[in-house]
Amino acid sequence: MTIYEETLSLTRELLEKANLKPGRILVVGCSTSEVLGSRIGSNSSPETAGEIFRGLSDATREKGVFLAIQCCEHLNRAIITERAAFPGGEEVNVIPQPKAGGSLATCAWQGFTDPIALESIKADAGLDIGLTLIGMHLKPVAVPLRLSKNKLGEALIVAARTRPKFIGGIRAVYDQEKL
Numbered sequence: 001m002t003i004y005e006e007t008l009s010l011t012r013e014l015l016e017k018a019n020l021k022p023g024r025i026l027v028v029g030c031s032t033s034e035v036l037g038s039r040i041g042s043n044s045s046p047e048t049a050g051e052i053f054r055g056l057s058d059a060t061r062e063k064g065v066f067l068a069i070q071c072c073e074h075l076n077r078a079i080i081t082e083r084a085a086f087p088g089g090e091e092v093n094v095i096p097q098p099k100a101g102g103s104l105a106t107c108a109w110q111g112f113t114d115p116i117a118l119e120s121i122k123a124d125a126g127l128d129i130g131l132t133l134i135g136m137h138l139k140p141v142a143v144p145l146r147l148s149k150n151k152l153g154e155a156l157i158v159a160a161r162t163r164p165k166f167i168g169g170i171r172a173v174y175d176q177e178k179l
């Protein structure tokens with residue numbers, strides 16, 4: 001299976017298990033170095049990023065979900081997404097590059113119709129490829145998702161969805177669809 005096919009399959013599975021509705025946001029952090037079996041930040045690959053971006057983009061487009069890509073720590077883990085995902089979002093001025101933002105963020109900037117760079121977001125679900133630490137961009141209550149595979153290429157992956165906070169006490173009744 002190719003990196004594109006693996007990414008497409010994993011993303012479809014995540015979107016299904018997270019039960020993301022159209023208009024929701026999936027944040028993805030990725031180290032192409034880790035996917036290729038190298039240490040994070042040591043072997044950035046625009047070609048590999050292109051395959052991953054294509055898989056992510058195809059799967060999210062099928063479901064009407066917005067895709068948000070996390071930059072690396074050199075850009076303070078800024079987010080690249082479609083402007084339509086955050087109308088009125090506070091834009092920051094940066095254009096990611098393979099060694100300053102990461103290869104996947106660079107592909108996203110080039111591949112989105114109307115890209116915007118944001119300092120932070122609160123996404124509904126996340127996929128962390130290579131343990132890049134996407135938690136800062138998830139809504140407050142993240143719930144781990146177990147996918148059928150725990151690697152993309154050689155990179156470990158972690159998936160999560162979010163749910164609304166529980167409020168109330170022993171008398172509270174909760175919507176089972178949101179658990």
